[in-house]
Amino acid sequence: MFDRDLKAALDPFNILLTDRQYEQIYVFTTLLIETNKVMNLTAITEPKEIAVKHMADSLSCYDKTYFPKGAAVLDLGTGAGFPGIPLAILRPDLHVTFFDSLQKRLIFLKTVVSKIGISNAAFIHGRAEDEAHRAEYREQFDVVTSRAVARLNILTEWALPYVRIGGVFAALKGAQYEEELTEASSAISILGGTVAEIRPVHLIGIEDKRAALYIKKDRTSPKKYPRKPKIAAKNPL
Numbered sequence: 001m002f003d004r005d006l007k008a009a010l011d012p013f014n015i016l017l018t019d020r021q022y023e024q025i026y027v028f029t030t031l032l033i034e035t036n037k038v039m040n041l042t043a044i045t046e047p048k049e050i051a052v053k054h055m056a057d058s059l060s061c062y063d064k065t066y067f068p069k070g071a072a073v074l075d076l077g078t079g080a081g082f083p084g085i086p087l088a089i090l091r092p093d094l095h096v097t098f099f100d101s102l103q104k105r106l107i108f109l110k111t112v113v114s115k116i117g118i119s120n121a122a123f124i125h126g127r128a129e130d131e132a133h134r135a136e137y138r139e140q141f142d143v144v145t146s147r148a149v150a151r152l153n154i155l156t157e158w159a160l161p162y163v164r165i166g167g168v169f170a171a172l173k174g175a176q177y178e179e180e181l182t183e184a185s186s187a188i189s190i191l192g193g194t195v196a197e198i199r200p201v202h203l204i205g206i207e208d209k210r211a212a213l214y215i216k217k218d219r220t221s222p223k224k225y226p227r228k229p230k231i232a233a234k235n236p237l
């Protein structure tokens, strides 16, 4: 039943999973629903809805041209693992780093990773605007993904410093993506990026507009970014 719902949800994206990948997503879904009873992870609790709004939505940002073989991927503000876990299941060769400011969500994700057998996973506990100043993370990732974390102008200032030159920031955005893109245009340019592609996303049974945005990193991000939250909030780029 769950496999059938998931297959239908993934159909528009031409994504075919192996039996093992279906099983991994099923186990992840079960862990999400069970753990959500004792820890706030998601407002979506029906398996069919999870298949569409979490799994298919996460994988809607996938495109092999942006995710080269063995790529280092940073999922910024991963929460309960979206889009990072579905991407790591789809592409076991990726090195996915799960990044969040809430430790208890990372503890949940460590259980998920070990129970479903994802190798190449790493974890960062911290705030996006702080960790970007560490040499070990700055401009070290081929792809930074992010869904439902902040408005695009803020998120760009947080995300682009982690992307290596030639890499991409893939943001999953909802109904206001066009306004957010306009609002973020100077942040994208200041941080060294350009909009490579705006790909509208249609999930089955969902009317709301959404899109996967791909922002390519062309130039190094100036060292002073990202700024401290109070300064950035007072003077958004």
Ligand SMILES: C[S@@+](CC[C@H](N)C(=O)[O-])C[C@H]1O[C@@H](n2cnc3c(N)ncnc32)[C@H](O)[C@@H]1O
Pocket (backbone or CB within 6 Å): 076, 077, 078, 079, 080, 081, 082, 083, 099, 100, 101, 102, 105, 126, 127, 128, 129, 146, 147, 148, 149
């Ligand atoms: C609404 S949740 C979205 C989670 C997941 N990406 C999803 O789409 O379901 C936002 C997540 O971003 C994290 N977050 C918010 N601000 C952050 C920051 N400055 N640095 C790192 N993580 C942050 C929160 O702790 C939370 O887990």
